[in-house]
Amino acid sequence: MLYAMFALVLLSLGVAFRMLFLRVKAIKTGQVRISQFRLNTGEMPADIAQAAKNYSNLFEIPVLFYIAGTIAIAMDVESLAMVVFAWLFVVSRLVHSWVHLTYNNVIHRMWAFMAGNICLVIIWGMLLLKHSLGWV
Numbered sequence: 001m002l003y004a005m006f007a008l009v010l011l012s013l014g015v016a017f018r019m020l021f022l023r024v025k026a027i028k029t030g031q032v033r034i035s036q037f038r039l040n041t042g043e044m045p046a047d048i049a050q051a052a053k054n055y056s057n058l059f060e061i062p063v064l065f066y067i068a069g070t071i072a073i074a075m076d077v078e079s080l081a082m083v084v085f086a087w088l089f090v091v092s093r094l095v096h097s098w099v100h101l102t103y104n105n106v107i108h109r110m111w112a113f114m115a116g117n118i119c120l121v122i123i124w125g126m127l128l129l130k131h132s133l134g135w136v
Helices: 004-026 046-056 062-075 080-100 106-133
Strands: none
Touching: 004 046, 004 062, 004 080, 004 106, 062 080, 062 106, 080 106
16 A cells, blocks of 8 residues: 555646646746735636645545554555555546546546546455455
8 A cells, every 4th residue: 555655746846846737837937927826816727726726635635644654564464456446546646637637528527537537446345344344
């Protein structure tokens, strides 16, 4: 699980750097003033708003993934199935971010989002079963 968690950290950092690049570019081209970022006021270009929202998304549902992974590692209850679903979750978040930051089809984003949530429910279910029954 640790490697999957690390991969998600790398995705989050990648999106953060993209957002930074877009913000610096917008300031240099005069699309926004640096003061707008003090309180995130004023109109932002769509690509900056999109990257910021995607970055925020990476600190919402994934928090439950990090918690489950940390618990699984601490309790030494990782299983192959849990690791597979962890990687599927990471892939779903990667697809979600890619769709969100490129062509931004809401339906495709929703499918990636739901696939990740299903993986997360399964991981938590396995964690619960492993803890309560010693199974999975």
